[in-house]
Amino acid sequence: MDEYHKLAKLITYRLTGFRIDALYDQHALWGSFMQVPVTFKAVFLGALASLTCILAVDHLPERRTAIYPAPNLSAHNFVEPTASGQVSWTNEEKLHFQCNMISQEGYSNCGINISLKNDDKNFDLSEYDAIYLKAKLDSPEKWLRLFTDSWLNEYSTTNANAIQIAQALIRATDLTQGVTIDLRRISIPDWWIQRFTDAPIKYTYPHFSETTAIGLVLGAPMELGAHDIKLEEIAFVGRLITVEELYPILLAAWLAAFLLSVLLRFITIQKRLAQERLATQTLSQESEKYKKLSMTDPLTGVLNRNGLEAALSDFYKDLQENEQVTLLVLDLDHFKNINDKCGHDIGDLVLKRTAKTLQNNIRQSDYLARWGGEEFIIAVRNTEATGALILAETLRQRIAALDFAIDPSLKVTISIGITTFSANDEFEQAFKCADDALYQAKHKGRNCAVLGQEITAKKKKLA
Numbered sequence: 001m002d003e004y005h006k007l008a009k010l011i012t013y014r015l016t017g018f019r020i021d022a023l024y025d026q027h028a029l030w031g032s033f034m035q036v037p038v039t040f041k042a043v044f045l046g047a048l049a050s051l052t053c054i055l056a057v058d059h060l061p062e063r064r065t066a067i068y069p070a071p072n073l074s075a076h077n078f079v080e081p082t083a084s085g086q087v088s089w090t091n092e093e094k095l096h097f098q099c100n101m102i103s104q105e106g107y108s109n110c111g112i113n114i115s116l117k118n119d120d121k122n123f124d125l126s127e128y129d130a131i132y133l134k135a136k137l138d139s140p141e142k143w144l145r146l147f148t149d150s151w152l153n154e155y156s157t158t159n160a161n162a163i164q165i166a167q168a169l170i171r172a173t174d175l176t177q178g179v180t181i182d183l184r185r186i187s188i189p190d191w192w193i194q195r196f197t198d199a200p201i202k203y204t205y206p207h208f209s210e211t212t213a214i215g216l217v218l219g220a221p222m223e224l225g226a227h228d229i230k231l232e233e234i235a236f237v238g239r240l241i242t243v244e245e246l247y248p249i250l251l252a253a254w255l256a257a258f259l260l261s262v263l264l265r266f267i268t269i270q271k272r273l274a275q276e277r278l279a280t281q282t283l284s285q286e287s288e289k290y291k292k293l294s295m296t297d298p299l300t301g302v303l304n305r306n307g308l309e310a311a312l313s314d315f316y317k318d319l320q321e322n323e324q325v326t327l328l329v330l331d332l333d334h335f336k337n338i339n340d341k342c343g344h345d346i347g348d349l350v351l352k353r354t355a356k357t358l359q360n361n362i363r364q365s366d367y368l369a370r371w372g373g374e375e376f377i378i379a380v381r382n383t384e385a386t387g388a389l390i391l392a393e394t395l396r397q398r399i400a401a402l403d404f405a406i407d408p409s410l411k412v413t414i415s416i417g418i419t420t421f422s423a424n425d426e427f428e429q430a431f432k433c434a435d436d437a438l439y440q441a442k443h444k445g446r447n448c449a450v451l452g453q454e455i456t457a458k459k460k461k462l463a
């Protein structure tokens, strides 16, 4: 048993986050309730509210519509058959009348009929549960009948006089004290069913949605002699809300709450997904930015050694068999002197202007990188020795022609080592060849370009 208890406690806690032990301690109960997820709190409170509504519905104050006393009431009294007696008002306004029965011919009866029509519209008595009646009687009658007249809309097309009459017996003693007659006690009399034989079967039950009149009748047959009837109160009584009305409302409320929670959940998930998408996008933009930064020389903005190596891998893949490529290694002459004489900042400016000039004088498909310090590398596609020499000479002249407004005496020159290679040559080999040529250019007195010897040792190309 203990095991089952433990299991029940565990399942409750796992499902709702609520600790059953807290039930025995008021403070812990509140604390435990506050820890339960908000959805469970809402379901718990909703269930509590629903239960309260179901229990309270029978105890709500009743809805009461007074028919009498009320102004402008239209009523008439009657006696049937007319030969059996007389009926007269003692006070018409106060619904006080007298019947004097002299013979019991047939079903002799006498009573009052109160119209419920308002602006030619019938009264919807089906919205109520009962009729309250109170009257003063001075009569030998022990029983009276309450009756209702109802219009049967559907049946009226077949029978224009289709007024449904329903009735309930009331003890005279009850009436004098005031009696509440449940509408379920009111039934259709046999004579009406027998008379309207073509009426749909459903009309053998009372229909109160279009009630035209309500009344009280003594007899039939009726005791002979004088009968004095004075109506004191008539009211229709109903509940503010019935259980039948409450259940659909509760169901609709639960359904709406469920749909709302699904909608809120959907919106929350969508928001979270959008945030995650944005975060991923920002992250990939950031990583792209850092990748670019890691491959770019921050001073000149051209590729750095890393960038060139990454670019060369694509460059090699793209190369055609036997396509001639030129590699230029360029080094600023006596750059140390520039730094020493003009300062490091000017040195930086020279490096930037040099990179820009080189970039502006090569094609987009060529690669320019700062190899380190004051040394640059250019890889040029589809160019053999002659073309390479022409390009190197152009670059040398453009650099030599650079004009520095800060210091007009500043002259910058560049030495260039050149080599040509193909897809089958290893880059290191080509670089060494061009670097040797650069060394020669420096030895030749700088500010010149030297074409290196052909690469002899053919090696495997870069991946």
Ligand SMILES: Nc1nc2c(ncn2[C@@H]2O[C@H](COP(=O)(O)OP(=O)(O)OP(=O)(O)O)[C@@H](O)[C@H]2O)c(=O)[nH]1
Binding pocket: 299, 331, 332, 333, 334, 335, 336, 337, 339, 343, 344, 345, 346, 347, 348, 351, 372, 373, 374, 442, 446
């Ligand atoms: N301003 C500046 N100077 C740099 C930078 N990187 C390297 N240098 C300087 O470049 C100079 C290179 O000097 P060296 O290697 O002696 O070469 P050089 O003076 O150009 O002489 P040669 O190459 O023989 O013509 C050094 O003084 C370095 O400090 C840089 O980013 N900015």
